[in-house]
Amino acid sequence: QVQLVESGGGLVQAGGSLRLSCVASGRTFSSYATGWFRQTPGKERDCVAAISRTGGGTYYADSGRGRFTISRDNAKNAAYLQVTSLKPEDTALYYCALATARGYSASYYDTEGKYVYWGQGTQVTVSS
Numbered sequence: 001q002v003q004l005v006e007s008g009g010g011l012v013q014a015g016g017s018l019r020l021s022c023v024a025s026g027r028t029f030s031s032y033a034t035g036w037f038r039q040t041p042g043k044e045r046d047c048v049a050a051i052s053r054t055g056g057g058t059y060y061a062d063s064g065r066g067r068f069t070i071s072r073d074n075a076k077n078a079a080y081l082q083v084t085s086l087k088p089e090d091t092a093l094y095y096c097a098l099a100t101a102r103g104y105s106a107s108y109y110d111t112e113g114k115y116v117y118w119g120q121g122t123q124v125t126v127s128s
Contacts, residue, residue: 001026003025005119012124014128032101033050033106036095048068050099050110059106059109097112098115098116
């Protein structure tokens, strides 16, 4: 069992930046691909970025490409999402999740069903 704890969310003005963090318990973090998702009330949870277990491959959804940067530090059992040039439409609950690595490119991990562990989320609110 792996537990994930996200942090770093908050209230920020449009154009601002945040760095979201996700720390995993256990010693097998490096065995998993990691994704960041976001969800607003009444909508599905969408992947905004994913990273391979080694960090060598990344994927970005159109919504975050050019503004979001995903990274990981396996020595710290941590993953990060740097979000910049924030817009009010980025307001959401942001989750990190782990998927069993299957040797595919990071773009394979773009859907919720491929993930086995989820954190509780961290709220990002962007004011106009």
